[in-house]
Amino acid sequence: MESKRQQKFAGVIQQDLAAIFQREGMNFLPNTLITITKVRTTPDLAIARVFLSFFNTANAEQALQTIKLHASEIRYKLGRQIKDQVRVIPQLEFFVDDTSDYVNRMDKIFDKIHKDENEQ
Template identity: 30%
Template sequence: MLRVGERVRHEIAALLSRNEIIDPLLETVTVTVPEVRMTPDLKLANVYVMPLGGENAEDVVSALNTHAKFIRGRVTPALDLKYAPQFRFFVDKTFDEYGRIDAILRSERVQRDLASDDDSED
């Protein structure tokens, strides 16, 4: 599943970089594909995307879901799978999670705890 997901991610990223999808919104934005999660039967691919800068993320995902059949037709021949997986696009929330965790680690409370651990080691 992981290997196929990585191949799907690579092929979709290549397709998006070539601007083959005719859509006014998708033509004006750069989209990254950080992750693709495949179902165990490899028939469904959940594709997580994020436009550069994070602006209009929901609109970009909606446009990609609108063009999912076109994307499927362009990507699946390169995958050499028994079944052509269906693609569902979602906004990637991991960047938000990274920011939240980073803010927690930089908080005064955590810094105070880290400083007290350093003092006790001396």
């Protein structure tokens, strides 16, 4: 369970990273929309785990690797924005948010169950 402090800090990071990806995301991944679905921070606020969703890309894992290559540059830009609000700029760890894939998979299962019930 995250503390209020962690949640507030994660919200600040999410907003500022979203602004960075909106302004400069095309430099990292042309023709790809990058959204930040959630941010989780460690209790000491030293690490921020950022969950990303990619739209208009064929391979999300390859897109994630590209973002990871630019992680230090992204952290630097984040640091310039939040330096007056925090003591330490957190290390950024990026992950693919597979929630939409999970939802699609569950929808297919429920559709199949519903179809099987109607056939009986």
